[in-house]
Amino acid sequence: MKARIRKLATFVEETRSEMGRAIEPPTRRAAAVAVIENPCAGKYVEDLSELMEIGEELGELLTQRAVAALGIAPTAAESYGKAAAVGENGEIEHAAAILHPKLGTPVRRVLGKGAAIIPSSKKRGGMGVALDIPLGHKDAAFVRSHFDGMEVRINDAPRANEILVAVAVTDSGRPLARVGGLTKDKIKGEDGLR
């Protein structure tokens, strides 16, 4: 493995009620996060291909871990998202190199499908910075009930020369979703949009 991993973490959230109203079955979502060394920290590096390859490795590892933490079949995943936080000695472009060129293909391979764009966010920050991973339906980006976000953080990361990389997977949309729009039972799932 190219990535030098210091720490791996998984987070599983289960929401059972909201405003006193039961949610049955509960909505569940998981995020898998890796804390890795940033090989490009502290200097300007023109060619970021090493980070792109790290993104490819982590796309597979983190998706497998998130699905395993949820305890579902990979094909049962409904929405997904990805995010990265670069420590203070790195550039925002380093997060882009990990997230955008190669990370998505293994995510889709693990889940069996994934016609929709994988929503993403990135930032630079210090240890304990909160990462809000955007979430969207994996086969049809316009499914309104699945627009969501999941906050994760690790108090001792990213250090200055590290990057936090996260992949989130859910088996459901928002709890008690009721603002209309395209519903998951109406999607075609071919163009990634509807």
Added chain:
Amino acid sequence: MPEVRVRKTLMTVEEIFHEGGPTQEKPLRRAAALAVIRNPFAGRYVEDIAGFMDDLKPLGMEMAKLLVAALGGDSGVVEGYGKGAIVGSAGELEHGALWHVPGGYAMREVLGGAKAIVASTKKVGGPGTRLDVPITHINAAYVRSHFDAMEVGIGDGPRADEMVLALVMTTGARVHARVGGLKASEIKGEDGLR
């Protein structure tokens, strides 16, 4: 006494491979189980609250069992533990103290009669409050390598009339422990101290 109403749960598992020193063959694993529950005593002074400890026992057992499952299912791998509570703004610190008995005794029972006191902390705070849950060895509180802490919290809890209850288990010493003191291999494990 009132029923225990869980709004949300969060399970976090960390795997720590190194912290700048040699990479561990067997990474340290730490898991935290959080439950966001309604605080039945919020908003007024209630004198008689102690009966709620019994109501919390099933939740304590559920969380302790989930922690063992998250660490692989074998309670024999668990070497450290801790617990904590965050009380929402309409409650009192004393409400957090209700967690000592059901949280602590649940972990001891699931771990086959662990001897040491379960280290704990608590506070009153708003949604997103972070809590550093202290961790010590399960059979001998003086084992220096196992003094640790895990930061936990959840973005949207506790609301004013809620409490976040936390249990933590770990599989071993700090990842590069080297400050001497009583070793886990030297304990008698009878009085819970040494």
